[in-house]
Amino acid sequence: MSKRDQMQCSEAELLAMTKDMDEMHRATFPQMQQMLADFGSSLRGRASRRSFLAGSGVVIGGLALAACGGDDDADTGTGSSSSSSSEPSSGDGDAAADKAGLATNASLENLAVFAYDSALKAAPSGKFGPVPPAVATFAMTAMSQHSEHAKAFNAALVNAGGKEFTEPNPVLAAPITEMFTALKDLPGLAKLALTLEQTATQTYTKQMGEFQSKEALALVATIAPVEHQHAATLLYILGEYPVPDVFIKSDLARPSSDAGVS
Amino acid sequence: MEPSLDEGRFTELMEESQDLHSDAMRASREPLDAIVELGQQRRAAPDYADRLLHEQQESRRRVSRSLAGAGLAVGGFAAYAAAIATPAYAQGGTDLDIDALQTAVSLELLAVDAYKTALTLDYIRANKTITAFAQTTMMQHTEHGKAFNAKAKELGGKEQTMTNPKYTPVVMQMVPALKAGGPLDVVNLAITLEDVATSTYVKNIAENVTDPQVRNLFGTVASVESQHLGTLYAVKALLEAKLPQLITVKATGGAVDATKLPAAAGGAFAQEVFKKTDLASPPEEGAVA
Numbered sequence: 001m002s003k004r005d006q007m008q009c010s011e012a013e014l015l016a017m018t019k020d021m022d023e024m025h026r027a028t029f030p031q032m033q034q035m036l037a038d039f040g041s042s043l044r045g046r047a048s049r050r051s052f053l054a055g056s057g058v059v060i061g062g063l064a065l066a067a068c069g070g071d072d073d074a075d076t077g078t079g080s081s082s083s084s085s086s087e088p089s090s091g092d093g094d095a096a097a098d099k100a101g102l103a104t105n106a107s108l109e110n111l112a113v114f115a116y117d118s119a120l121k122a123a124p125s126g127k128f129g130p131v132p133p134a135v136a137t138f139a140m141t142a143m144s145q146h147s148e149h150a151k152a153f154n155a156a157l158v159n160a161g162g163k164e165f166t167e168p169n170p171v172l173a174a175p176i177t178e179m180f181t182a183l184k185d186l187p188g189l190a191k192l193a194l195t196l197e198q199t200a201t202q203t204y205t206k207q208m209g210e211f212q213s214k215e216a217l218a219l220v221a222t223i224a225p226v227e228h229q230h231a232a233t234l235l236y237i238l239g240e241y242p243v244p245d246v247f248i249k250s251d252l253a254r255p256s257s258d259a260g261v262s
Numbered sequence: 263m264e265p266s267l268d269e270g271r272f273t274e275l276m277e278e279s280q281d282l283h284s285d286a287m288r289a290s291r292e293p294l295d296a297i298v299e300l301g302q303q304r305r306a307a308p309d310y311a312d313r314l315l316h317e318q319q320e321s322r323r324r325v326s327r328s329l330a331g332a333g334l335a336v337g338g339f340a341a342y343a344a345a346i347a348t349p350a351y352a353q354g355g356t357d358l359d360i361d362a363l364q365t366a367v368s369l370e371l372l373a374v375d376a377y378k379t380a381l382t383l384d385y386i387r388a389n390k391t392i393t394a395f396a397q398t399t400m401m402q403h404t405e406h407g408k409a410f411n412a413k414a415k416e417l418g419g420k421e422q423t424m425t426n427p428k429y430t431p432v433v434m435q436m437v438p439a440l441k442a443g444g445p446l447d448v449v450n451l452a453i454t455l456e457d458v459a460t461s462t463y464v465k466n467i468a469e470n471v472t473d474p475q476v477r478n479l480f481g482t483v484a485s486v487e488s489q490h491l492g493t494l495y496a497v498k499a500l501l502e503a504k505l506p507q508l509i510t511v512k513a514t515g516g517a518v519d520a521t522k523l524p525a526a527a528g529g530a531f532a533q534e535v536f537k538k539t540d541l542a543s544p545p546e547e548g549a550v551a
Contacts, residue, residue: 137528209478225488239517
């Protein structure tokens with residue numbers, strides 16, 4: 001069977017699809033960039049505002065000052081012993097927890113990108129049998145969107161003074177890789193992808209009751225519905241009803257500690 | 263809103279999709295019960311009131327300073343202003359939390375009525391899968407409305423029993439055109455209603471609601487609405503491509519033959535990289551006085 005037969009979708013078509021998606025992303029991403037600029041300042045203000053201001057002398061825009069200003073009162077009276085230290089001060093546990101969660105979210109997005117990318121690369125060899133064009137489009141779309149989500153979570157971490165988390169989820173990477181290697185058909189691949197999408201949705205939904213920063217909440221709130229639309233697509237491709245649950249479950253949700261960032 | 267409903271036919275349709283409903287209902291109970299239980303445990307904690315008061319004060323102070331410092335009057339300003347101006351607390355959440363929950367109920371009730379109306383239309387009943395979707399989605403919106411009302415009452419608010427005041431007249435006005443129209447007209451209306459609901463809940467989580475349990479409830483519902491929205495996008499794409507036979511699942515007429523789907527269908531469900539909130543209703547829109 002030829003490469004064309006297996007993929008049912010030419011590389012030129014895939015490239016054209018990618019171009020269209022990039023244009024769509026560029027139309028949406030500026031809104032997120034603005035949100036992320038606000039986001040970093042807020043987290044930074046909560047976690048180590050004094051050390052940040054003293055250490056860098058840099059504040060990103062007026063909105064950053066306004067958002068950071070909210071913690072001035074909270075800082076008063078906590079002493080100055082931690083002002084030049086990276087150690088979180090009193091009340092900083094929430095911000096640290098938010099950052100840990102955001103790193104874990106980046107790791108889940110990286111894992112999804114890895115999985116879709118691996119699938120698209122393996123498809124021409126016939127590993128999954130023939131891949132219909134609509135499935136290829138979905139894989140490209142989902143991979144691209146997960147990539148943007150990873151960028152958003154990582155940009156938030158960097159803005160907050162943290163480091164980008166560029167690796168796949170440390171807890172899930174090995175078992176997912178093992179499962180991927182064992183795959184032999186398209187339904188198996190779709191089920192694996194479905195698990196990843198549901199894991200992301202459930203993790204972000206759980207965090208909506210845990211995160212403290214409004215900006216962190218905005219990230220998970222705007223991304224979770226998109227992951228769940230990916231899940232709906234996969235269910236439909238599998239022949240299942242695309243909206244099976246009345247409420248989002250939480251049995252697959254990952255803890256914020258997954259990425260090992262504290 | 264009082265849709266013109268063929269009760270007999272509707273009952274029959276409901277029975278036909280009982281299996282789908284039963285599965286979905288079973289799936290709904292566990293997380294809803296867990297949310298209620300978590301809320302009860304949280305409220306039973308000795309320091310709950312103090313912690314909640316602290317959370318609310320911190321939230322209001324941050325919002326106030328962000329707005330004052332940045333001089334911004336962005337979308338949702340009314341919600342921010344209401345949050346800052348409202349001094350009262352009702353057991354567990356702020357008045358704004360209760361408003362948001364009541365508005366959510368009003369959107370859910372409108373969606374229920376809209377799908378009920380759709381189910382009276384011959385051209386909707388002609389497609390088994392679209393009929394099952396309308397029935398199941400209507401049931402899911404009913405459950406969402408119940409959950410939001412239960413939470414609003416738990417926080418000391420009144421039950422919302424009316425459909426959304428802003429969108430109900432719009433939907434009512436469209437009913438004659440829907441009767442004379444076709445599936446795409448219904449799908450387009452449903453897309454708008456699902457998008458309004460999803461956008462509203464996303465914005466509530468991000469900006470308006472302060473009680474973590476309420477945020478979590480909005481989160482567990484928002485993504486389900488987003489699946490309704492995505493499914494409707496896909497149905498619309500297939501109807502426009504004159505491929506209604508591909509609107510099918512195992513439970514209604516057999517699994518779709520993915521090889522026959524147009525390439526674009528793979529990207530139809532998820533059309534936004536980040537869920538936009540342009541259509542979000544403000545928390546007070548459907549609040550009960």
